[in-house]
Amino acid sequence: MxxxxxxxxxxxxxxxxxxxxxxxxxxxxxxxxxxxxxxxxxxxxxxxxxxxxxxxxxxxxxxxxxxxxxxxxxxxxxxxxxxxxxxxxxxxxxxxxxxxxxxxxxxxxxxxxxxxxxxxxxxxxxxxxxxxxxxxxxxxxxxxxxxxxxxxxxxxxxxxxxxxxxxxxxxxxxxxxxxxxxSNALPLKGKKVIVTAGGTKERIDPVRYISNDSSGKMGHALAIEAWKQGADVTLVSASQLESPAYIARVQVESAQDMQDAVLKEFDHADAVIMAAAVSDYAPVKMEEQKMKKKDELTLQFKKNPDILKDLGQKKKTGQVLIGFAAETHELLNYAEEKLTAKNADLIVANQVGVKDRGFNVDQNEVTLLSKNNPPRTISLRNKSDISAEIIEWLINFMN
Ligand SMILES: Cc1cc2nc3c(=O)[nH]c(=O)nc-3n(C[C@H](O)[C@H](O)[C@H](O)COP(=O)(O)O)c2cc1C
CATH class of the missing domain: 3.40.50.1950 (Flavin prenyltransferase-like)
Structure with a gap:
């Protein structure tokens, strides 16, 4: 700014x-x-x-x-x-x-x-x-x-x-x-952008949950960058990271909460960036009281809503959809599949399970995959710099 x-x-x-x-x-x-x-x-x-x-x-x-x-x-x-x-x-x-x-x-x-x-x-x-x-x-x-x-x-x-x-x-x-x-001259002025961030938590009982290593750093950096380019941003975050007071934030916990929050804003949105690591599964039942220790424990899980797929296949009416593919192997193959299966406009593929990039660190290396374009890799750098490149892609795509 x-x-x-x-x-x-x-x-x-x-x-x-x-x-x-x-x-x-x-x-x-x-x-x-x-x-x-x-x-x-x-x-x-x-x-x-x-x-x-x-x-x-x-x-x-x-x-x-x-x-x-x-x-x-x-x-x-x-x-x-x-x-x-x-x-x-x-x-x-x-x-x-x-x-x-x-x-x-x-x-x-x-x-x-x-x-x-x-x-x-x-x-x-x-x-x-x-x-x-x-x-x-x-x-x-x-x-x-x-x-x-x-x-x-x-x-x-x-x-x-x-x-x-x-x-x-x-x-x-x-x-x-x-x-x-x-500032009236900013490229995303008048555009509404929803950004999701962080790893969702799926409760087992009032004090226990399953989640993943996502810190929310990438999503928060994207929200700030979209805001800097003039967008009216809603950050739907499952992360504990702080965010600037000028960005509207909806704090969520589970995948279901996140889907509800995104759908509430979706009709008025121009773009959705799904940077959150949404848990694929949630316990079938959340115990109301703290579970007592037993010799063995078997938990049953149900599939969580696939927020990106639901938006891409059923709800999209012109909104730009950006998803993330976080994979430990066959990154580009899975990301290509995701681009088609979710009807997204851009998939940001990033390697996870490696120490210097991906979840819970300040840096990332990503490959941008969009329809009818060759993959473009953005080499290892700070997440705010990666965000600037992704938002630049969004601005060009919208024009
Ligand atoms: C030690 C000291 C501290 C002062 N601190 C302030 C202050 O924080 N705010 C203020 O409005 N005036 C403060 N004043 C009074 C102003 O300096 C004074 O009103 C002066 O005429 C302001 O001139 P200016 O507005 O042209 O800068 C202070 C004066 C002194 C001697």
Whole structure:
């Protein structure tokens, strides 16, 4: 989301300025081009030189330092940027922005900005809850601003309250979500994609189950990648892995739960990616109480629903169907069979039972099999890179 974006970072004079140094580093690490402007008060907390060295660009602090006769700097940065971030945003600058005051470089540039602005208000709790501050926040929200809610906790003043600068991970997550919501040019914008992930659990009794080694890493990486390309994603996950707050998630346990959850969304979906390792069998009966130890135990299993086959053969009305074939042997033969038998558009074949790929590791090597095309192998690499290739296939197929 952030990669390749031109971001204007406006820093105003709060105690949290030192934390924005780390935010700048993160934005650059994620591939953004960042230019920084600071208020005079912000310069009291951290020297502009720090931001200059990290952004590798002159830091703007004065409206009238016009070093380039060809441009007016505060207009130039406003026109150049794809997005602006104001962090920390002081109560003072917030009030100025809400009222259209342009009396320094930061407020002048922001008044000239027509692109989306993401603001991180950070201040004393009493300043934050003051009705005038709240009114100013509401005003900005009706314009091109997304205003974050500050954290609650121990403040620099020595007492607890709302107004703290949020964790960097929360800022990045909300910023990505915001960029996603305002980006119209993404290839999967307006498309609904369902992704399943993880190994289903089939209960034997309230504390025991059978399952498989799938961690859900591949499915979760695919959900994130589809979302990054603009899709409205529902992740139906049987995994215990965390997923970003911006992705709608339905937590499931058994194959039956997973099928129910997928069918609920299927009619409105444009694509389904079945990356979950669905258990083929489930115990015929789940004991209601924990089973007591016996000398011998025989369990009877019944066949689980074949979700992909059911979608491909009975339910499909134009949705793109992507399935996975996880095999220990004869990988490509089984995958070819699956492509036809399930009426899928793509089968992603991956070897399991090998240490460095497949289930429960960060890497994978896969072969993409689709109708009327020769198999294409994507060599061993990170699951997020593999996901990017699969989503690229989906985008091309949809076009
Ligand atoms: C030590 C110290 C910490 C401050 N922290 C904050 C803060 O976190 N948030 C805030 O709104 N103002 C804070 N202020 C007050 C602002 O610096 C002051 O309102 C200033 O005028 C803001 O200028 P600016 O909005 O142009 O950057 C702090 C002031 C001092 C002296």
């Amino acid at each position: 952030i990669e390749g974006k031109k971001i204007a970072l406006y820093v105003t004079g709060g105690i949290a300025v030192y934390k924005v140094v780390d935010l700048l580093r993160e934005l650059i690490k994620q591939g953004a081009e960042v230019r920084v402007a600071m208020t005079t008060s912000a310069c009291e907390f951290v020297s502009p030189l720090t931001f200059q060295v990290l952004s590798k660009y002159t830091v703007y602090t004065n409206t009238f330092t016009e070093d380039n006769p060809e441009v007016v700097n505060h207009i130039n940065i406003a026109d150049w940027s794809d997005f602006s971030v104001v962090a920390p945003l002081t109560a003072n600058t917030l009030a100025k922005l809400a009222n259209g005051i342009a009396d320094n470089f930061v407020t002048s540039a922001l008044l000239a900005t027509t692109n989306p602005v993401f603001a991180v208000p950070t201040m004393n709790a009493n300043m934050y809850t003051n009705p005038v501050t709240q009114e100013n926040i509401e005003r900005l929200k009706t314009r091109n601003y997304k205003v974050m809610t500050p954290d609650t906790g121990f403040l620099a003043e020595g007492y607890s309250g709302q107004g703290r600068y949020p964790e960097k991970s929360r800022i990045i997550e909300e910023l990505e979500s915001y960029i996603h919501s305002v």
